Amino acid sequence: MSRLEQQLAAGQFVVTAEIAPPKGIDTAQALEKARLMANLSAVNVTDNQGANMRMSPLAMAALLVRQGIEPILQLTCRDRNRMALQSDLLGAAALGLENLLLLSGDHARFGDHPKARSVFDLDSIQLMQTVRGLTEGTDMTGKILHGAPRFFAGAAVTPEAEPFELMFQKFAKKVQAGTRFFQTQAVYDVEKLERFMGEANRLGTPVLLGVLLLKSARMAEFLNRNIPGVRVPQALIDRLASAPVPLEEGILIAREMVGHARRLCQGAHLMTLGHEERIADILG
Amino acid sequence: MIISEQKSREELQELLEGKDRLFVIGCAVCATVCKSGGEEEVFRMQEWLATLGKETTGSVIIDEACHIMRAGRDLRQLKQQVEEADALLVMACGAGIQSISSNTDKRVIGALNTLFLGNIRRFGQYEEKCSLCGDCILNETAGICPVTNCAKGLLNGPCGGMEEGKCEADREIDCAWHLIYERLKKQNRKGVFARTVPPKNWGKVPKPGRHKIKP
Incomplete structure (x- = not known):
């Protein structure tokens, strides 16, 4: 059983963070960052995030295991068909990976390979069902596996998405498909978070609140313009704009959000974007 | 056309x-x-x-x-x-x-x-509505095809990129799942939301496609 699974099962408040594999084969920097996170519950390894081609997260996550750091392997439906996804999942399990985060994936149009053919052979719910099938010892066609993998699979949710009901029906389907934990998109609106968690808690699957470190008012405005499902309220933008050191204000905001997570959710997922050394400050 | x-x-x-x-x-x-x-x-x-x-x-x-x-x-x-x-x-x-x-x-x-394969909006303006997948789900999706109209062809609801009813891949375009949701609500039925749609059978139209009308 992974540490993440154990801690959630024990009702502990979990904290995760994330690293991106390098663009290239020099893993020194990524490993250095991961070491700063080694005492967290687990470290997410992103999968060609933002549709930008980087080293396979499967390889990077396996390197973390070698270092004694517990990874969460992200796997998107964008780049692989159902055969590649299943074979990567079996490979992941053989390399000692248990935690997964299953995602649709950002559209290739946004990334550095906009001419690529996006796959989306499965969607994130179908991938979750597939993972469950594998852990039960069969592939998608029902063929028996020689040695079944063990996984602790999570999925993503955007709590602020509207209409709420449309977003929530997918959330509920993900629960039904066997999702063991959720990681949310960054949330800054506490009322919306309260509304979401009020409904989500009823389904019983732990939720890790996405906490994205705001470095400046400009960054907040950029997020509002460009990142779907992320809404930084004007009041927070004003706080960042008038702060003498915006990063310090951002860390304060992140700390407040972690506080809300402690009250409402079962964990927090920190996205610190180059300020990993400040994780301790954010956790307060 | x-x-x-x-x-x-x-x-x-x-x-x-x-x-x-x-x-x-x-x-x-x-x-x-x-x-x-x-x-x-x-x-x-x-x-x-x-x-x-x-x-x-x-x-x-x-x-x-x-x-x-x-x-x-x-x-x-x-x-x-x-x-x-x-x-x-x-x-x-x-x-x-x-x-x-x-x-x-x-x-x-x-x-x-x-x-x-396009529909005609008006002269000189064409829109893709159907991708000829051979496995039609329109009866459950209020007559709006997610395979074609969702940029990711998702079958079980919108991705996290939906915002104000628009698509992540193109903010000018409506999120297909938002349209499906709104129309099913008007028709007062659950439609596709009543079940989890299984992975699509891409083998239904073998490449190259071939069809012979049976006598």
């Missing part, structure tokens, strides 16, 4: 390098409506070829260039003009181009790019 557009003149000029005599073929159906390979465009093409110092040995607008036998018959009827040409310049969709290439050993040069 098959939506097509003409290749750029620069690309065409390169393709036509060393070909001085051309037989030009258009299509009376889709390429005519798309203004990419109808009578008028075939005429304009001949004018342009003349400015390049190339000779048109003849031309024909086939009534459905995708009809393989009919294309063959039309070529046979104009055998001499076809024979005189160094190449056949075809202003039809990819299916039409291949009707021609399967009826002649001559070099066939396609003048169009074929885009999609």
Whole structure:
């Protein structure tokens, strides 16, 4: 059983963070960052995030295991068909990976390979069902596996998405498909978070609140313009704009959000974007 | 309707390098409506070829260039003009181009790019609604196809990129799942939301597609 699974099962408040594999084969920097996170519950390894081609997260996550750091392997439906996804999942399990985060994936149009053919052979719910099938010892066609993998699979949710009901029906389907934990998109609106968690808690699957470190008012405005499902309220933008050191204000905001997570959710997922050394400050 | 557009003149000029005599073929159906390979465009093409110092040995607008036998018959009827040409310049969709290439050993040069199966919004404005997947889910999705209208072809609701009813991949475009949700709500039914849709069977239309009407 992974540490993440154990801690959630024990009702502990979990904290995760994330690293991106390098663009290239020099893993020194990524490993250095991961070491700063080694005492967290687990470290997410992103999968060609933002549709930008980087080293396979499967390889990077396996390197973390070698270092004694517990990874969460992200796997998107964008780049692989159902055969590649299943074979990567079996490979992941053989390399000692248990935690997964299953995602649709950002559209290739946004990334550095906009001419690529996006796959989306499965969607994130179908991938979750597939993972469950594998852990039960069969592939998608029902063929028996020689040695079944063990996984602790999570999925993503955007709590602020509207209409709420449309977003929530997918959330509920993900629960039904066997999702063991959720990681949310960054949330800054506490009322919306309260509304979401009020409904989500009823389904019983732990939720890790996405906490994205705001470095400046400009960054907040950029997020509002460009990142779907992320809404930084004007009041927070004003706080960042008038702060003498915006990063310090951002860390304060992140700390407040972690506080809300402690009250409402079962964990927090920190996205610190180059300020990993400040994780301790954010956790307060 | 098959939506097509003409290749750029620069690309065409390169393709036509060393070909001085051309037989030009258009299509009376889709390429005519798309203004990419109808009578008028075939005429304009001949004018342009003349400015390049190339000779048109003849031309024909086939009534459905995708009809393989009919294309063959039309070529046979104009055998001499076809024979005189160094190449056949075809202003039809990819299916039409291949009707021609399967009826002649001559070099066939396609003048169009074929885009999609499209609906007509108004003249000159086309929209893709169906991807010809062979496994239709429209009866459950209030008549809106997520395979085509969702940029990711998702089958179980919107991705995290939906914002204010718009698509992550193109903010100008409505999120298909938002449209499906709104219309099903109006119809007061759950439709596709009542179940988890299993992975799609992409094997239903083998490549290449083939279909024979059973007697």
